[in-house]
Amino acid sequence: MHYASDNTGPVHPKVMEALLRANEGYAPAYGAEALTREVTNQIREIFEAPDAVVHLVATGTAANSLLLASHTAPWDTIFCSRVSHIHEDECNAPEFYCGGAKLTLVPTEDGKMSPAGLRAAIEAEETRGVHGPQRGPVSLTQATEKGTVHTLEELCALTEVAREFRLRTHMDGARFANALSTLGCSPAEMTWKAGIDMLSFGGTKNGLMGVEAAILFDPARDTEFQLRRKRGAHLFSKHRYLAAQMQAYLTDNLWLDMAAAANAACQNLADGFREAPGANLMYRPEANILFARLPRSTHRRLFAAGAEYHLWNGYLESGAEDERIAARFVTDWSANPSDTERFLSLL
Amino acid sequence: MHYASDNTGPVHPKVMEALLRANEGYAPAYGAEALTREVTNQIREIFEAPDAVVHLVATGTAANSLLLASHTAPWDTIFCSRVSHIHEDECNAPEFYCGGAKLTLVPTEDGKMSPAGLRAAIEAEETRGVHGPQRGPVSLTQATEKGTVHTLEELCALTEVAREFRLRTHMDGARFANALSTLGCSPAEMTWKAGIDMLSFGGTKNGLMGVEAAILFDPARDTEFQLRRKRGAHLFSKHRYLAAQMQAYLTDNLWLDMAAAANAACQNLADGFREAPGANLMYRPEANILFARLPRSTHRRLFAAGAEYHLWNGYLESGAEDERIAARFVTDWSANPSDTERFLSLL
Amino acid sequence: MHYASDNTGPVHPKVMEALLRANEGYAPAYGAEALTREVTNQIREIFEAPDAVVHLVATGTAANSLLLASHTAPWDTIFCSRVSHIHEDECNAPEFYCGGAKLTLVPTEDGKMSPAGLRAAIEAEETRGVHGPQRGPVSLTQATEKGTVHTLEELCALTEVAREFRLRTHMDGARFANALSTLGCSPAEMTWKAGIDMLSFGGTKNGLMGVEAAILFDPARDTEFQLRRKRGAHLFSKHRYLAAQMQAYLTDNLWLDMAAAANAACQNLADGFREAPGANLMYRPEANILFARLPRSTHRRLFAAGAEYHLWNGYLESGAEDERIAARFVTDWSANPSDTERFLSLL
């Protein structure tokens, strides 16, 4: 009953096998081997983007920060939701990589910005000439930090606002596969066809050891990106091990299968919460994250039985017995059906 | 009828005389002359702070940024009001000088943060260990960008919240003299006695050519501040001309006289707006800034007669005739009584 | 015959096994699991440094930059050899992480600074008050980029110069194990007992997939280091896989065995070059790197037979036949004896 995070789970065995296979003999360093070329092409094909710039890094924060820095001047401000990972969970890494840029927080109920909210935020950075920050890119998260998934229409509506102000768009896709599995569309449809310029294509939260692909659909900043990656100390010498993971991930739809499994487990939990007395879902759980309010007594029972998850918004483990507390549950590819059943029965 | 800003007015003649007096013969560079020593001591006496670190720079943004950088790590977030100058009007200079720190915006109605709003903002930067930004200093503006002035009680209530979380406090005093003139208290009472650790002590908006004193009431970061000033290219070689201005400013209460004159002119304008048909004040004009809503027809009349001021919040010079538009009026030490009368008669 | 670099070789099978073992079930993220605690203690024991701060990152550049940043202010200059990796091969990463600090290059013949050269460099950064850069830490590389190894006496002589000026010392130990194997001393003797404050303890070049330990023998900057690591996007969520590699590395002296194998292979090559007609060694090959000058005809023969290594200092593959060209040969743990023999026979 491990629902603390999708980064607490194991690596998929097929990925481990790929690492073992890659571990034969010598290979040129820094991505100059065949595996990296192959996986780059694989990603370009999957995204129907033959000119896309694709580079691998090991953490999602690195992918986000390096991509944003490629299109954010130090005097710019990045528009993102108030609960975005780049704002709340990266210890000012985007600001560091962008040389001191700002983040403008757009209100959100459920992890998504609304086009109107985004427009208002952009317009509020009114024209002050050189005095105020300049308008930089728009960053959105798919699936969101609240477990919701933007529809293609919602994505397009947001990127249209950005386009109107000639702003670039970034998608934090730490849970890209989970969202794609939900929408059932193509990777291209959920990105560049929907107006996305840059994508952090996550793998770590979905069964890899630590690999994300940073994708720039416009190839203009390729060299700059590579220099930023090296300067940020994110260029791996034994690069083949990043490439091998990503290759296994993309082969035979493993990435989609893992995402589907995680999402299905989440749906099972959601069904349980919908029926559990005194509990309710806080947002629509459309991917592999679920936020719920539950009576403290239920929480005690779950914790006593060994369930692991995070209390949210400052809720403490001890407190009034009749208090309803907020908690987050995240499932991953390795979610165990018997665990789920046990959890549901405890609920 | 010049109400565009207090930085459009001239330098006080006594300050020009001081510059001429300082322009005799040779003087050691970089602040090693007698004038700088004298003015440093003068400021320490006026603030009853014999150990205070005092350094002169030429712009308010430099004073704010260098002071904040002295007590803000790159992974910190600075708490300030949504309309603060450091957020809206410094093109990310604080972020630049702090090496990529963040600003957390506290809601405000009238330029002041409320203690509850500040506390909520601080608490919302919940304990995420190394994942989220760390809590950095609190910065407030006195007088505020909306023309209001914190009472001593209000200042203390805000700094007490900061102290509770062990956070440093900074006061952007670009219009310090105007606020002091309003409160009628001592400089010490409005700063360190009210819990302020760092002060940007403005001169430029109140009759100087371009001098601000950066004051650290706690002397621990003196050397670091000086290195930051030099590295920021803000150490003047011909430093005597900064010192001479500041010395004249502080001599015979010139600074307070100039602030009182500016405030009085603002009060006169305020009285006019209170009586003007269809107009109303947006905030309490407690220093030398006044925001008013006025009918577009009134605006046309004023502009046609040569009055200068800024429309606000995106209001345009052309538009529906019966629209009430927002505008900002700022007075300075040199405000001309006959101009004021003329303006009032036009109102 | 793969002598291009020690980062082109495979991961040791025991390390792969450790990864497979670590891949069981769930584990807390970000280093909060048992493996990380165990490996931290293991390193403290090996270094006889129970209070040392130990953090894992995935690249040597990250270890170097984060460690240096912990003790380098943006207005400082770091003293290092002209051929140091931090100067030549990190695309300004140290400058990035240190917020714009400078590197002062100390002359070197063979990768080592001399105490006199270091002292001269430090003294040349003469006391200009706030005008010039301030003296920051001294960084040395062990084994050096030229394949030489500082004796303990040489290390102590360099750190004594640093101490005299109250400067911190950093050791880039990308090839720490190779140097230790050469000297046959203890890890403590080659570091803190020799006056070293910070160590980049390399693993990647010596049989790991991508793990380095950043070690601060003085624990004062632990929190700051962790914030810097997260802000730099170098905190791994699935941290167990870094810890597992390092644990296998340190268990049963695997790290020393691998280094000894690499060094032995290098010695074999060195013997060959000493006897090869027209060839000569450029520096004393004391670890696993060898620089040699060889006739172009020899080079052609080696390349034709499939040997891989880097030409140096702008030497090109084509050119005058009788020219003697410089080349670098690096061995790693997996060096194949039959390869070596073949190479020697070609020589």
Place this chain on the structure above:
Amino acid sequence: MHYASDNTGPVHPKVMEALLRANEGYAPAYGAEALTREVTNQIREIFEAPDAVVHLVATGTAANSLLLASHTAPWDTIFCSRVSHIHEDECNAPEFYCGGAKLTLVPTEDGKMSPAGLRAAIEAEETRGVHGPQRGPVSLTQATEKGTVHTLEELCALTEVAREFRLRTHMDGARFANALSTLGCSPAEMTWKAGIDMLSFGGTKNGLMGVEAAILFDPARDTEFQLRRKRGAHLFSKHRYLAAQMQAYLTDNLWLDMAAAANAACQNLADGFREAPGANLMYRPEANILFARLPRSTHRRLFAAGAEYHLWNGYLESGAEDERIAARFVTDWSANPSDTERFLSLL
């Protein structure tokens, strides 16, 4: 007998008069007044560069840093002489403004780089792909920090090397007027006609209170420069006082007259040193700076009589009587002929 620096002298009376004249009534802030437009055009005319971007700042370090930052990426290295002001006297300001770039030091005997030395330094930053720093602009100083002046041929030879590698060129012209006075050529000939892309056009060391013009002969980075200036806190609100100084400076050749006076005084000193027993000039004093070696006994006599100048290279005021010590003498526009005579008689 004030020869400590050209920034210890007074402001020229005509400049003070211009400040007084500018101090009439209201003027738009931030350079939007007529004076700034006028002086911008004046500079464009003087430099025969109608499209040049011209912006005023108050310190030479600001001009240098902002200009260099306009054409230096954080992963670049700037080529400059070992004794350049940007390296030795700006406390890492260029590194700060360039976001962590590097400076590559080119050897120099007399303050000038040689074309061969520059080429060697550029070539030594050999092609390491993304691993090493990238080649950034070349910065030279005219007149140099050692008091020498590049001939037009020398300038062209250096910029040709830069052009060959497609690198931008910057001239630190803190003493531009002194050099121009020596060469007797036109400002255009000494800058863009000689291949210079960016110029820090100094005024502060030559009779102004604190104004430098940053000039970009290629207008492409105008907006970026202005954003950098604001972000660096170097945009003056009461900008008219910068413009007024520069306007007076350029009117009726005041700048050239002041430079000629300073140079003449320096020549007089030089003649004295040439004849003084036991003294000798260290470099050719071609502008307003003179380095000399003189017997300590002579130094004692000069100091006792009140002469002010800097000892150099760590020479101390006390020491062996027969030691010959190095000292720097700088003259400015206000150099007093009777002072000079007295100094010469003491020599």
